[in-house]
Amino acid sequence: MNTNKIFPCMPAAGIVPPRALVLRPQRGRATPWILAFVVLAAAAGGWWWWKGRGTDGAAAEGGPSRTASGPSEPGGMGAGGAAGSRGRFAANRVQPVSVMPARLQDIRHTASAIGTISAANTAVVRAQVSGVLQQIHFTEGQQVKAGQTLAQIDPRAFQAALGQAEGQLARDKATLDNARIDLARYKDLLAKDAIARQQVDTQLATVNQLEGTVKADQAAVDSARLQVTYTRVLAPIAGRVGLKQADIGNVVQTSDASGIVSITQTRPIALTFAVPSALLPQITAGLKGQTPMTVEAWSRDGKTRLATGKLATADNAIDIATDTLKLKAMFPNEDDALFPNQSVSVRLQLATENNRLAVPAAAVLRGAQGFYVYVVNADSTVNTRAVQTGAVDGDWMAVDGKIEPGERVVIDGVDRLREGAKVEIIASDPQQRAGANAAPRRGRGASAADPAASGASGPHRRHAASAATQ
Incomplete structure (x- = not known):
């Protein structure tokens, strides 16, 4: 039986057919590509319709129409105009x-720098006698005067020591008075040859010894009285007190490193900064002049002027490492705008051009x-x-x-x-x-x-x- 007649598409045995005759087209594979093409065509048509609608709307309202090459320019330049032409017309607008x-x-000649605020004086208030802290007479951050009472330490032990020293002094004073009376009597008897001179000399030595004892007792009394006064802690300088370092009821010692409180003198307050050494002639002339040189302290961003002061002095040598001269200015600081260790921008006025x-x-x-x-x-x-x-x-x-x-x-x-x-x-x-x-x-x-x-x-x-x- 001839199989080629029944199945004409099948090759004879041993004959390899072309690939095009073996692969058969499958109808199911074309469907996704057709759908994708339809979706892209619909999207392109929608975009074209929306673009044309927006352009027509802008033209209807009187606004400049936009094309693919950019906005139209005055003078009739449309989408076909070159970029250089648009630039020329933009310059004519x-x-x-x-x-x-x-x-x-008036124009001021100034030198700018970065400076640090420092207190004119700083004192750490420590207890001068050891004892229990009974009272605190200041508020943190308060401005205090020199000599103002800041705290009170229990004084009873020191008052007892003072009484004991005063008693010893009184006893030795009475002994000295009696020795002096005996010395006067012995001298009278010596004048009458009633006693020996040796007895008079001995009595004189006793009087001198007792006088020394009385002086030592007086010093002990003064020391004890001083210890009593030390129980009242006083402000050594005027300034602003910081945060307290001891509370009521604590036992304070003279060796406490932090003390009871610290005081910084902020009225006036100092500003230290450095300027190039090339400005030394102008600074020297300004320090010798009748009018002090003006110094302004500004915030670090240079937008807010904090205070205005005067140049006080200059350092005694130029720093060879930075080739700068260190200066110090003083500010009244009545409004407490400047704080110790604050970093500020500095403007030193060197000269002024008028009008x-x-x-x-x-x-x-x-x-x-x-x-x-x-x-x-x-x-x-x-x-x-x-x-x-x-x-x-x-x-x-x-x-x-x-x-x-x-x-x-x-x-x-x-x-x-x-x-x-x-x-x-x-x-x-x-x-x-x-x-x-x-x-x-x-x-x-x-x-x-x-x-x-x-x-x-x-x-x-x-x-x-x-x-x-x-």
Whole structure:
């Protein structure tokens, strides 16, 4: 029987058929790919519909239409415009800027440093006699005066010792008085040749011995009385007391390292800092002058001035390791704004330039030709003015150039300015700008009242909003 006639697709024995004749297509495998293609097509169609709807909505509201290449620019530049062309038109827009007027003011020449506050005097109050602490007469953190009673130690044992010393003194004084009477009697008898001179000399020695004993007794009495006074703990200096180191009922010893309390003299208080040795001539002249040099203590971030004091003295040698000179300034510190061991920023005033032309330091820019500023003219255009910079005092810089006091210089928004550019002045504080406190928009589309969606001033509003968020 010929099997090839019955099964024409089967090869004859020993013949290997091509792979295409063996593999049969299976209908079930094509279904997932078809479904995936349909889903992708639906997603692409939905995205195209949504994109066209958003573009039509923005055009209907008067806002700038956006294409794949970016927002359209004034002057008819559409999606086909080049990036360089968009940049030229952006430069022709009205740019939002913040300004401040130039002015005449005193410019101080200062030296900056980091200093440490230290107490003018520090004392650890320790017990001078050992005993039980009975009373505490101060409040922690209180300002006390020199000689003020701070604590009371049990005085009874010391008062008893004082009474014993006084009794010994009284007894020896009576013995001395009796010896002196005998000496006077013996001298009278010696004048009459009634006794021997040796007896008179012996009595004189006895009197001298008793006088020494009385002096020793008097010293013992004074010492005992002093011990009694030591039971009252007094403030050795005026200043601010710290936290107490002993409580009522504790037995305090003269050897206690921490004592009862510590006192730091904070009125006045000292500030120690170092400046470069190159400033030595100016500092020496200032110390010899009639007017003390002013020193200001600022917070570490440089935003808050804590106190103003005077330069008191300079160290007797320059530190060769750092090439600096250590200085000390004194502050009244009546408001207790400065604390011992506090780290502060220091500004030492070296000299003052009176009535100098100054502009905000943020307005001074540096270009290829040197330093310059942008000045806003009466027609709301800007032009550059070359300046020579001077000393900086806080946020202001002394300048020399063709600038008049009162002329407005740009301090913010200079990144897109050029000579002759039109500008609009906005507040320098972002919180004070128009729309800064407006509620955020909801939904995808921009409303007609939104400045960012306004066709007439859309690009300018976008720049102002971006500047407000910086």
